Amino acid sequence: xxxxxxxxxxxxxxxxxxxxxxxxxxxxxxxxxxxxxxxxxxxxxxxxxxxxxxxxxxxxxxxxxxxxxxxxxxxxxxxxxxxxxxxxxxxxxxxxxxxxxxxxxxxxxxxxxxxxxxxxxxxxxxxxxxxxxxxxxxxxxxxxxxxxxxxxxxxxxxxxxxxxxxxxxxxxxxxxxxxxxxxxxxxxxxxxxxxxxxxxxxxxxxxxxxxxxxxxxxxxxxxxxxxxxxxxxxxxxxxxxxxxxxxxxxxxxxxxxxxxxxxxxxxxxxxxxxxxxxxxxxxxxxxxxxxxxxxxxxxxxxxxxxxxxxxxxxxxxxxxxxxxxxxxxxxxxxxxxxxxxxxxxxx
Ligand SMILES: NC(=O)N[C@@H](CC(=O)O)C(=O)O
Ligand SMILES: [Zn+2]
Ligand SMILES: [Zn+2]
Numbered sequence: 300x301x302x303x304x305x306x307x308x309x310x311x312x313x314x315x316x317x318x319x320x321x322x323x324x325x326x327x328x329x330x331x332x333x334x335x336x337x338x339x340x341x342x343x344x345x346x347x348x349x350x351x352x353x354x355x356x357x358x359x360x361x362x363x364x365x366x367x368x369x370x371x372x373x374x375x376x377x378x379x380x381x382x383x384x385x386x387x388x389x390x391x392x393x394x395x396x397x398x399x400x401x402x403x404x405x406x407x408x409x410x411x412x413x414x415x416x417x418x419x420x421x422x423x424x425x426x427x428x429x430x431x432x433x434x435x436x437x438x439x440x441x442x443x444x445x446x447x448x449x450x451x452x453x454x455x456x457x458x459x460x461x462x463x464x465x466x467x468x469x470x471x472x473x474x475x476x477x478x479x480x481x482x483x484x485x486x487x488x489x490x491x492x493x494x495x496x497x498x499x500x501x502x503x504x505x506x507x508x509x510x511x512x513x514x515x516x517x518x519x520x521x522x523x524x525x526x527x528x529x530x531x532x533x534x535x536x537x538x539x540x541x542x543x544x545x546x547x548x549x550x551x552x553x554x555x556x557x558x559x560x561x562x563x564x565x566x567x568x569x570x571x572x573x574x575x576x577x578x579x580x581x582x583x584x585x586x587x588x589x590x591x592x593x594x595x596x597x598x599x600x601x602x603x604x605x606x607x608x609x610x611x612x613x614x615x616x617x618x619x620x621x622x623x624x625x626x627x628x629x630x631x632x633x634x635x636x637x638x639x640x641x642x643x644x645x646x
Pocket of ligand 3: 316317318342550552
């Protein structure tokens, strides 16, 4: 029997999928991400979305202005694709170093996606340009057809969108964001090095029973929705395998408590305060701590073609209780695993 490690020191991680929002919310949530990560891919689904170089620069400036003193953190900005985005605008943002990637939201797939893409044909020129530039395409992979069951939307997306898109643009670098199914894990694992995927802590720790049995838990509701247990197991297996094309992307997505605990609650899990200890818990449960650092700090930058971070972060085995809520003005945010005890704490 090997002794349990008492601490884990790893290269400073990055978070390849986050929502920082804006204004007071940005000020409240950013420090949880910037305290831990060297960089993060910032989602562009503001209202209105970030669809131009000017909007991307202004948003980056607001993020940098909200950064606490002493946090060495670089926001990696993304451009929200619409049917009418001009490829020249996107190229200008990429070559100037502002935009790291572009984000494809199928119209109406998720929170703030009403301006999203209605069909891939309408963005063919943009994808052509991205392929030429080596600019990664990040995808929320769910079909939106009203008749497709919410639990089938990711698997259906692979057949109907991913496969034709990747055969039309075989050299395009694509990240399937926040994957939730065995179908996606298998599809990405079988693909070549142009395809990667992020996985959230909630999809590794939970399945739909945790969200729905014995009462509905709105703070586990996110999109793509938690799936059945076999899918959770498939995601756990793929991260435990150490496959380098899977990497950390928390999809931390804060919504005010009263907008989640509502008759029509918002989708999104605010996991920035607990995500790294949560991932560590999962890797330890899987006896896969040997792959933990690569998942957090190496696979992502290698996929994106960026340097690895300098410096380290240490987690110590020290039980702590996650706060029940975090104040935001007169409102509150409920963090992922609120009230629960985690065994790993960031030193
Ligand atoms: N994941 C979510 O459930 N919500 C995200 C949007 C997204 O990433 O799809 C949000 O912006 O709130
Ligand atoms: Zn999404
Ligand atoms: Zn997201």
